[in-house]
Amino acid sequence: MPKLIPKRLASKQENTRLVTKPELLSPAGNWDCARAAVENGADAIYFGLERFNARMRGKNFTVADLPELMAYLHSRGVKGYVTFNILVFSDEIDDARDFLRSIIAAGVDAAIVQDVGICRLIRKLSPDFPIHASTQMSATSEAGIAFAKELGASVVVLARETSLNEVAAIREKTIQAGTEVPIELFVHGALCVAYSGQCLTSEALGGRSANRGECAQACRLPYDLYSDGKQVDLGNRRYLLSPQDLSGLDALPQIIDAGVATLKIEGRLKAPEYVAAVTKVYRQALDSAWLDYIGETENNFVEFDKEEGRYALEMTFSRGLSDGWLNGIDNQALVHARFGKKRGLKLGTVKSIEKDGVTLQLEAPLKAGDGVVFDRGRPDEKEEGGRITSVDTKSDESYIRFLNNSIDWNRVNPGDTLFKTSDPALDKELRQSYQVEQPNYTRPISASVYGEPGKPLTLEIRDDEGRVARAESTEPIQEASKRPLDSETLRKQLGRLGNTPFYLDQLDNQLQGDCHFPVSQLNQIRRDAVDTLTTLRRQPLRWRLTDGATDHPESQAQNPEPNDSSSAxxxxxxxxxxxxxxxxxxxxxxxxxxxxxxxxxxxxxxxxxxxxxxxxxxxxxxxxxxxxxxxxxxxxxxxxxxxxxxxxxxxxxxxxxxxxxxxxxxxxxxxxxxxxxxxxxxxxxxxxxxxxxxxxxxxxxxxxxxxxxxxxxxxxMPMFHMEHCVFCAFLSDGKDFRDCGRPCDKHQVSIKDRTGMLHPLKADAGCRNTVFNAxxxxxxxxxxxxxxxxxxxxxxxxxxxxxxxxxxxxxxxxxxxxxxxxxxxxxxxxxxxxxxxxxxxxxxxx
Missing domain, CATH: 3.20.20.70 (Aldolase class I)
Structure with a gap:
C-alpha cells in the first residue's frame, strides 16, 4: 500500500499547491456492489436511498440499511456518501428534512447534493455534516467552486466536461482567492452528453426529469441529421449524441498532477462484476501511478498490467472507451456514433461464413464459452449473437463455431464486425473477489510493542486513519535464557491477520532487555487489539444535529389582487x-x-x-x-x-x-x-x-x-445542452473550433428523432450545442x-x-x-x- 505522502510542486505562477494521493470512489447500487467495491480497494463508495437520488431506476439502499452499511464500510476503512443529488420541490421540504436527519444521525460520511436549498437545509440541521457539491450543480469554473464553498460544500464534483488543464487552472485561481476545496472528478464510466443538471430532454419528450432521477437516456437513441433542410448521409453513424464511455486510465499521472482529490467511477446502475472490475483496475493503476509520481517503490508491489486492466474494462461494460474531455475537446473521438449500447471488445471483421461458423482474423483473445454479437451497422434492429463452442486458428485466421441453429446466418454478412460481449471466466473471477468469507482487500496497520522483563507486554496498533487500540498482557515478561523475543518473531506473530481487514505494515519494537514471552499469549494480545480496533472503526460518526429552524420565509411581500391582470x-x-x-x-x-x-x-x-x-x-x-x-x-x-x-x-x-x-x-x-x-x-x-x-x-x-x-x-424547450458539437463532428473533419471551419455559421441544422420530429440545433459562443424541442x-x-x-x-x-x-x-x-x-x-x-x-x-x- 503506497504511503499518502504530500508533495509540493511549484506552479507556473510560482505558487505552490499540495498534491496528495487521490481517494478512489466507487458506485454501489446494492449490497453486492458495495462488497465488490470494498473487496477490490475502493476508499469510498457512493450510494442512493429510496428517495431523493438521481438513480431511481436502481435498487438502492434504504434508511433502515444505513446503520449496518456504515458499520461495515467503516470497519473496512471505507467511507460512505449518500447521493441526495436531485432538485427538491417546496412541498417536499418537510419530508427532505426528516430524511436528512436520519442520514446525518446514521453517521454517513457526507451527502452529495445538487439543490441549493437542500445545502441550506443541511446547514440548518447540522453545522458540521459534510456536503459534497454534486456534478449536477454544474460547476465549471472557479466561480462554481466559490459558490459551492459558500453554501457549505467541503468537496466539489466538477462537470464531466472539465479538462485537466482547466482543473489545474481552477485550482490555481481558487488557491489565490482563498476559496479552494478538494476537487472530485469522474474518471471512468458512462458520459452524459448534456451538462449534468442542465438536461431537459427526458422531461421535454416524456415528462420524466433527469434532475429527478428519471433520465430516459434519449441520448442513446439513433437520430438523422438535416442541414439546410436536406438529410446528411451519415452511413452507419446515426447515434449522434451517444458518447463513448470515459476511461481516464492513461491520464492518471496528469490527474494526480492537476491536484484532483477524488477519482470517481460512474455506475450505480451497473452489476457488481462491473464495480469489482473497474475498482480493481483503478486501484492498481492509481497505486502504480502514485508510486511513480512520488518516485518511490515498495516491496512486493505488483506492477499494473495495463492491457489486462483495459480488457476487464472493455468486457464488463463498454460503448467504446475514450478520454472524454480530460485532454480537451475532440469532437471526432468523443462520439463514434455507431451504437449507443454495450458492445465490449472488438474481435475483427467477418471474412467468410461457413456452416455454423465464421472466419476472421482475430484482434483479441477468444475462447469457447465466450459470448459474441455480430454488428452489421444497425444496432437498433435485432442482432445475431451467442456463445461459441470452439476456436480453430491456422496461420493468422480463426474459424469460430457456434451451437447448431443458434445463429440466423441469413442476417450475417461478410464485413460485419464481431464483438466479444461476455467472458464467463472473467465474470467468475470477479464474483470470487467479493463473494468471500474473509477480506480480499486489506488495509495497513502499524504496531508498537513495549515492555521489559518483570512488566506486562503492551501492544498498540494504529490504522491509517489514526485510530489506536491497545492491549496488555496479564502476565509479566520473563527474562530470556536462550533466544530473546526479536523483531522477526514479533512481525511473524503480529502479522497473522488473515481473517481480518488488516495487514501489518510497520513494526516498532520498543522492548527493553532480553525478553521472553509465550507465542500463544502474544497471539491473544494481537486478537484483543484487533477486536478493539474493529469496534472503534464500526462506531458511527457523531455529527451535530439541531432542531432545525423553520424553512418557511419569515416575511412575504403582499401579492397583488388575484383577479387583477392589469399589472401583468x-x-x-x-x-x-x-x-x-x-x-x-x-x-x-x-x-x-x-x-x-x-x-x-x-x-x-x-x-x-x-x-x-x-x-x-x-x-x-x-x-x-x-x-x-x-x-x-x-x-x-x-x-x-x-x-x-x-x-x-x-x-x-x-x-x-x-x-x-x-x-x-x-x-x-x-x-x-x-x-x-x-x-x-x-x-x-x-x-x-x-x-x-x-x-x-x-x-x-x-x-x-x-x-x-x-x-x-x-x-x-432547450433539451440537450452539451459541450459536444454536432456541427463539428458530422459536418467537418475538425476536432474543435480551431479546425472545423465553423459550419454552425453557414448552415441551419436539426436532428430528426424516431417519431419524425425535427429538433433545431443551435451553437453558442463557446461552441456548445443546444437541441431545442421541435x-x-x-x-x-x-x-x-x-x-x-x-x-x-x-x-x-x-x-x-x-x-x-x-x-x-x-x-x-x-x-x-x-x-x-x-x-x-x-x-x-x-x-x-x-x-x-x-x-x-x-x-x-x-
Whole structure:
C-alpha cells in the first residue's frame, strides 16, 4: 500500500499547491456492489436511498440499511456518501428534512447534493455534516467552486466536461482567492452528453426529469441529421449524441498532477462484476501511478498490467472507451456514433461464413464459452449473437463455431464486425473477489510493542486513519535464557491477520532487555487489539444535529389582487435581429435577447436605444461558462445592456455590479433556493426551474413572493445542452473550433428523432450545442391560475419564428392575459404542446 505522502510542486505562477494521493470512489447500487467495491480497494463508495437520488431506476439502499452499511464500510476503512443529488420541490421540504436527519444521525460520511436549498437545509440541521457539491450543480469554473464553498460544500464534483488543464487552472485561481476545496472528478464510466443538471430532454419528450432521477437516456437513441433542410448521409453513424464511455486510465499521472482529490467511477446502475472490475483496475493503476509520481517503490508491489486492466474494462461494460474531455475537446473521438449500447471488445471483421461458423482474423483473445454479437451497422434492429463452442486458428485466421441453429446466418454478412460481449471466466473471477468469507482487500496497520522483563507486554496498533487500540498482557515478561523475543518473531506473530481487514505494515519494537514471552499469549494480545480496533472503526460518526429552524420565509411581500391582470406584463425573449425589429414595433418595455455571438450584443443594444429611450434590453449570456472564457464576460460588460439574465455561477459573480435576474438554468425548484439567491445576489427576479410542473410551481409560489418570479408561458424547450458539437463532428473533419471551419455559421441544422420530429440545433459562443424541442409548448391553460397566485411577469420565448409569427404569437398571449382568449383556444390555434414544465400538473386553488 503506497504511503499518502504530500508533495509540493511549484506552479507556473510560482505558487505552490499540495498534491496528495487521490481517494478512489466507487458506485454501489446494492449490497453486492458495495462488497465488490470494498473487496477490490475502493476508499469510498457512493450510494442512493429510496428517495431523493438521481438513480431511481436502481435498487438502492434504504434508511433502515444505513446503520449496518456504515458499520461495515467503516470497519473496512471505507467511507460512505449518500447521493441526495436531485432538485427538491417546496412541498417536499418537510419530508427532505426528516430524511436528512436520519442520514446525518446514521453517521454517513457526507451527502452529495445538487439543490441549493437542500445545502441550506443541511446547514440548518447540522453545522458540521459534510456536503459534497454534486456534478449536477454544474460547476465549471472557479466561480462554481466559490459558490459551492459558500453554501457549505467541503468537496466539489466538477462537470464531466472539465479538462485537466482547466482543473489545474481552477485550482490555481481558487488557491489565490482563498476559496479552494478538494476537487472530485469522474474518471471512468458512462458520459452524459448534456451538462449534468442542465438536461431537459427526458422531461421535454416524456415528462420524466433527469434532475429527478428519471433520465430516459434519449441520448442513446439513433437520430438523422438535416442541414439546410436536406438529410446528411451519415452511413452507419446515426447515434449522434451517444458518447463513448470515459476511461481516464492513461491520464492518471496528469490527474494526480492537476491536484484532483477524488477519482470517481460512474455506475450505480451497473452489476457488481462491473464495480469489482473497474475498482480493481483503478486501484492498481492509481497505486502504480502514485508510486511513480512520488518516485518511490515498495516491496512486493505488483506492477499494473495495463492491457489486462483495459480488457476487464472493455468486457464488463463498454460503448467504446475514450478520454472524454480530460485532454480537451475532440469532437471526432468523443462520439463514434455507431451504437449507443454495450458492445465490449472488438474481435475483427467477418471474412467468410461457413456452416455454423465464421472466419476472421482475430484482434483479441477468444475462447469457447465466450459470448459474441455480430454488428452489421444497425444496432437498433435485432442482432445475431451467442456463445461459441470452439476456436480453430491456422496461420493468422480463426474459424469460430457456434451451437447448431443458434445463429440466423441469413442476417450475417461478410464485413460485419464481431464483438466479444461476455467472458464467463472473467465474470467468475470477479464474483470470487467479493463473494468471500474473509477480506480480499486489506488495509495497513502499524504496531508498537513495549515492555521489559518483570512488566506486562503492551501492544498498540494504529490504522491509517489514526485510530489506536491497545492491549496488555496479564502476565509479566520473563527474562530470556536462550533466544530473546526479536523483531522477526514479533512481525511473524503480529502479522497473522488473515481473517481480518488488516495487514501489518510497520513494526516498532520498543522492548527493553532480553525478553521472553509465550507465542500463544502474544497471539491473544494481537486478537484483543484487533477486536478493539474493529469496534472503534464500526462506531458511527457523531455529527451535530439541531432542531432545525423553520424553512418557511419569515416575511412575504403582499401579492397583488388575484383577479387583477392589469399589472401583468409579457417579456419577449428573442434570438435574432429580425425578431428584435418586430418586437421593437410593439409596446413592450422590456426585451430579452440571446445571440450566438456575444460581439453582436452592442449592435442589438444600439437598435433598442434608437427605437425608444424608454425600452430596456436584457441580455441572456451563454448558458455555461468555463474558466478561461473571460472574453465573453468582457463583451457583456461593454455592450451597454440594461441588465443580464444570470445563467450560471460566473454571471452571479462577474456581473454582480449590473442588474441581474436569475434564469431557469439556476434550477430554482423550492423556496429555500429562491430565498438564498434573492438575498445573497440581490436578484431582481427569478425564473422558476423548467423541472416544475404546474402543481410543483404552485407549491413554490405559495411560499414566496410570486411577483418576484417570471414564468415562461411559451418556449421551445432547450433539451440537450452539451459541450459536444454536432456541427463539428458530422459536418467537418475538425476536432474543435480551431479546425472545423465553423459550419454552425453557414448552415441551419436539426436532428430528426424516431417519431419524425425535427429538433433545431443551435451553437453558442463557446461552441456548445443546444437541441431545442421541435414543437413549442405553452402553459396558456394555467395563465389565469398563475395570475391568481400573484404572478405578474410572463416570458414568451422564440427560436426560429419569423417576425410575423412573433407578432401573432405575442398578440394571442396579450389577449390570453386580458381574458379575451382562452388557454385552450390559444394552444389549439398555435398547435402547441399543452403543458407547463415537465408535465401539465394541476394548479391548486389558493
Amino acid at each position: 406584463r409579457i417579456i419577449p425573449y428573442l434570438r435574432s435581429f429580425e425578431q428584435l425589429e418586430a418586437a421593437l414595433e410593439l409596446p413592450y418595455q422590456e426585451l430579452y435577447m440571446e445571440l450566438e455571438d456575444p460581439r453582436k450584443y452592442k449592435q442589438a443594444v444600439q437598435l433598442v436605444r434608437e427605437a425608444s429611450p424608454e425600452k430596456q434590453i436584457w441580455v441572456a449570456p451563454p448558458r455555461m461558462f468555463k474558466t478561461g472564457e473571460d472574453w465573453v464576460i468582457k463583451q457583456l460588460t461593454e455592450c451597454g445592456a440594461d441588465g443580464f439574465l444570470a445563467r450560471n455561477h460566473e454571471h452571479l459573480s462577474s456581473l454582480s455590479n449590473f442588474p441581474l435576474r436569475g434564469d431557469f438554468s439556476l434550477n430554482v425548484s423550492n423556496h429555500l433556493t429562491a430565498e438564498y439567491l434573492f438575498e445573497r445576489f440581490q436578484l431582481e427576479r427569478l425564473t422558476a426551474s423548467y423541472d416544475l410542473n404546474a402543481t410543483q410551481l404552485a407549491a413554490l409560489l405559495e411560499n414566496t413572493n410570486a411577483e418576484q418570479f417570471e414564468i415562461t408561458l411559451h418556449q421551445h 414543437k413549442a409548448q405553452t402553459g396558456a391553460e394555467f395563465a389565469q391560475d398563475l395570475l391568481n397566485f400573484g404572478v405578474r411577469n410572463f416570458r414568451i420565448e422564440f427560436l426560429n419564428e419569423s417576425p410575423q409569427e412573433v407578432r401573432e404569437t405575442l398578440d394571442r398571449y396579450e389577449r390570453l392575459l386580458a381574458g379575451t382568449l382562452s388557454g385552450q383556444s390559444l394552444w389549439r390555434e398555435l398547435k402547441l404542446i399543452n403543458q407547463l414544465g415537465v408535465t401539465r400538473g394541476t394548479l391548486r386553488e389558493r
